[in-house]
């Protein structure tokens with residue numbers, strides 16, 4: 387089995403997790419910028435975080451010969467402070483040329499507030515100006531449907547954004563079609579608590595189709611499982627999915643989306 391882990395917050399994980407992922411068949415890991423579990427107090431905190439994502443983590447992953455990529459942004463949880471968000475948005479372009487940066491993410495909404503919307507719009511404009519891929523986080527539970535619709539509206543409102551170059555993550559049964567029907571990619575997050583179990587994720591794939599979908603573990607500092615993708619692949623095998631169908635979902639699909647950025651250049655065969 388081989389797979390790409392397109393969404394994992396490795397700064398929060400121990401080095402053993404890298405080793406376990408590689409042993410399970412991981413051929414690349416991608417790390418979107420995220421909330422640290424607490425609000426950072428200044429732009430300097432983000433500067434250091436972006437250095438960690440673009441300098442230190444690739445080196446840690448390389449100990450296991452695992453290519454490491456990252457996405458940059460200020461996450462929606464910290465977007466309430468508009469002055470701080472503007473300062474962070476200003477330093478992002480200085481990192482976009484780094485060899486492992488794939489795009490702007492994970493942007494999006496958390497509580498669907500006015501300030502989150504403003505910062506989302508600015509990130510989308512930044513991605514458009516610099517021709518970057520976009521990875522968007524959708525809110526949890528009762529805020530998810532409204533938040534997903536708002537994010538899609540903002541993306542569609544910017545004529546420079548091509549839907550095929552943006553992925554909307556953490557989709558569920560009630561949001562997946564909205565995303566796919568509008569031409570965007572959709573991500574299903576396998577998470578022990580609030581998001582999908584492997585069985586639920588496979589149900590979604592079986593009903594929504596597997597053309598523009600990827601699976602990810604989104605492992606971070608909370609309860610989460612860096613091996614959720616290969617475990618779900620095993621579940622698919624038990625249900626009778628072919629090796630080709632599994633490879634298409636967990637390797638070929640993320641490969642197709644991510645290789646729209648030329649820096650994502652892992653071997654396909």
Ligand SMILES: [Zn+2]
Pocket residue numbers: 393395418420492604
């Ligand atoms: Zn995440």
